[in-house]
Amino acid sequence: MKYVIKTKRFTLRPFVKADAQALARNINDYRIYRYTLHIPFPYSIRHAHRWLTKVTKRYVLKRPASIPFAIDIAGEAAGCVDIMNIEQGDRAEIGYWLARRFWGRGITTRAVKLVGAFAFKQFKLKKLYAYTFVRNKASMAVLTKNGFIKQALLREHIKKAGGWVDEYVWEKQRP
Numbered sequence: 800m801k802y803v804i805k806t807k808r809f810t811l812r813p814f815v816k817a818d819a820q821a822l823a824r825n826i827n828d829y830r831i832y833r834y835t836l837h838i839p840f841p842y843s844i845r846h847a848h849r850w851l852t853k854v855t856k857r858y859v860l861k862r863p864a865s866i867p868f869a870i871d872i873a874g875e876a877a878g879c880v881d882i883m884n885i886e887q888g889d890r891a892e893i894g895y896w897l898a899r900r901f902w903g904r905g906i907t908t909r910a911v912k913l914v915g916a917f918a919f920k921q922f923k924l925k926k927l928y929a930y931t932f933v934r935n936k937a938s939m940a941v942l943t944k945n946g947f948i949k950q951a952l953l954r955e956h957i958k959k960a961g962g963w964v965d966e967y968v969w970e971k972q973r974p
Contacts, residue, residue, distance in 0.1 A: 802868065804913050809906060811868040811880065811913060813858045816851050818869060818876040823847040825877050825898035834935040835896055836957060862887065866918075870897060870910050877901055880914040882922075890926045891918055895941070902937070908944045915945060919973050929969045932957075939967070947971045 804811040814822075823844045832840035839846055857863045864885055870878035878897035885891040893915060897907045915927055929947060931938045939949075947969040955963035 802866065802917065804868070804917065806909065806913070808872070808904075809877075809910065810871040811910060812871050814851055814854055814867055814869045814876060814879075816848075816855060819844060819847040819851055821876045822851065825875075826896065828899050830899055831896050833960075834932050834938060835894075836930075836959065838896070868910070868914055870906065872901060872906070878907065878910070880907075880910045882914060882918045882927075885918075885922055888923045888925070890928060891922060891924055893918070893927050893929050895938075907937075908941050911941055911945050915971065916974075925973050927971045930957075930966045931969065932959075933965045933967060939969075942969045942971075945971065946974075 802811070802813065823842055823846065826838060827840070827842040829840055832838055832842070854867050857865060857867075865881055865883040866885070867879050867881040869876040870880065878895065878901065880893065880895040883892045883894060893911065895907055895911055918924055918927060927947070929942055931942065933952070948971070949967050950970045951968045953966045953968060956966045957964045
């Protein structure tokens with residue numbers, strides 16, 4: 800299953816194994832790591848190769864549990880919007896990150912909007928949900944601009960870097 804969404808500023812596309820160098824370079828940033836759950840730091844080329852091997856297999860499945868879209872800017876994988884935990888006809892989770900040098904340009908907000916619309920249509924979802932660490936104001940702004948509503952505060956919900964972190968749960972109903 801391969802998906803491509805083109806805009807004037809970036810393309811959302813499947814990751815390919817050739818993205819390893821760009822992925823390792825763009826995600827290896829403590830500011831990205833501190834607000835994401837499953838991304839190690841430092842992030843090496845080995846991490847990139849392992850992750851790409853795993854996710855590129857998902858694109859051929861008829862009913863994948865997750866679909867990561869590369870945010871391709873000028874031919875480089877500069878970020879990701881991932882639809883995860885897909886429950887066809889019900890719900891799915893959305894997560895995302897973008898290389899720091901592209902922050903503040905509305906790219907993540909637009910990418911989340913496009914992938915969210917795709918997910919609602921493709922999987923006939925009733926809702927999308929997301930989690931944000933309580934200190935991640937930028938991610939909360941992305942979700943708010945995309946019509947997500949804060950549903951709950953989960954105290955000490957996630958263990959990160961040896962400590963417990965509070966998270967918000969966000970939700971968007973099918974438009």
